[in-house]
Structures are given as C-alpha cells and as structure tokens.
Amino acid sequence: MIRGTLNDQLEAVLGLDILGDGSHKLRIEAVVDTGFNGFLSLPAHLIRVLGLVSAGVREGTLADGSIVSFESYLARVSWDDAPCHVTVIQSNGGNLVGMSLLQGSRLTIDVARSGAFSIEPLKNAPPQT
Numbered sequence: 001m002i003r004g005t006l007n008d009q010l011e012a013v014l015g016l017d018i019l020g021d022g023s024h025k026l027r028i029e030a031v032v033d034t035g036f037n038g039f040l041s042l043p044a045h046l047i048r049v050l051g052l053v054s055a056g057v058r059e060g061t062l063a064d065g066s067i068v069s070f071e072s073y074l075a076r077v078s079w080d081d082a083p084c085h086v087t088v089i090q091s092n093g094g095n096l097v098g099m100s101l102l103q104g105s106r107l108t109i110d111v112a113r114s115g116a117f118s119i120e121p122l123k124n125a126p127p128q129t
Contacts, residue, residue, distance in 0.1 A: 002119040017078040020050030036098035039086035
C-alpha cells in the first residue's frame with residue numbers, strides 16, 4: 001500500500017523513487033493528478049539528472065482541448081515496493097503521477113488539509129510491469 005498526505009492546496013502528494021539509467025536514483029514528491037491519463041510527468045532538469053532514454057514525441061490533449069507534443073522518456077519507478085516500467089513526459093507542469101500508473105489500484109482520499117490518502121492494489125487486478 002502507498003500512503004500520502006494532502007498539502008495546503010488539497011493536492012495528494014506522495015514520495016516516489018525514480019530509477020534512471022542504472023546508476024541514477026532519485027526520490028521526488030509528486031502530485032496525484034486524476035486528470036492526467038499518462039504515467040508520470042517531470043520537468044526537463046529532473047529528466048537530465050536521471051539520464052532517461054528518449055522514447056520520442058507523444059501528443060496529448062490539455063484540459064482546454066488543445067493538442068500539444070511532449071518529449072517522452074523511459075524510466076522505472078518503485079511502485080508499492082516493486083519496479084514498474086513507465087513512460088515519462090517532459091512538462092513544466094510539475095511532478096505528476098497519472099492514472100496509467102494507478103491502473104489496477106484503489107485510490108482513497110480524505111479530502112482535508114493534511115488529510116491522508118492511500119493507493120492499494122485491486123483484488124484480481126494484474127500487477128503493473
């Protein structure tokens with residue numbers, strides 16, 4: 001089970017270990033974004049620090065309906081104490097955990113400043129890989 005807390009802006013924040021090119025590992029704080037259907041979004045400077053491998057360009061649709069292109073990269077994260085391969089998009093929107101990483105999980109949130117949240121695997125859901 002993954003646990004986190006809500007900050008003063010009512011954002012669900014969790015600690016996440018990202019594994020880069022084999023020699024790089026970084027612990028970050030990321031916001032759970034239920035409006036983001038990707039895996040993970042990071043700014044360019046963290047992608048460089050981790051030495052992530054390019055996976056090309058991906059298109060995405062923003063909340064206003066506009067379509068934009070994002071550089072994408074390959075990484076591994078430690079998700080519920082197990083390695084999980086993810087696609088990271090480069091964005092200046094902050095460190096975001098998207099719904100693809102939460103797929104197969106139950107997200108429970110106590111919506112209050114300093115409230116708690118948990119992410120746990122659904123029964124009979126296939127594990128993330």
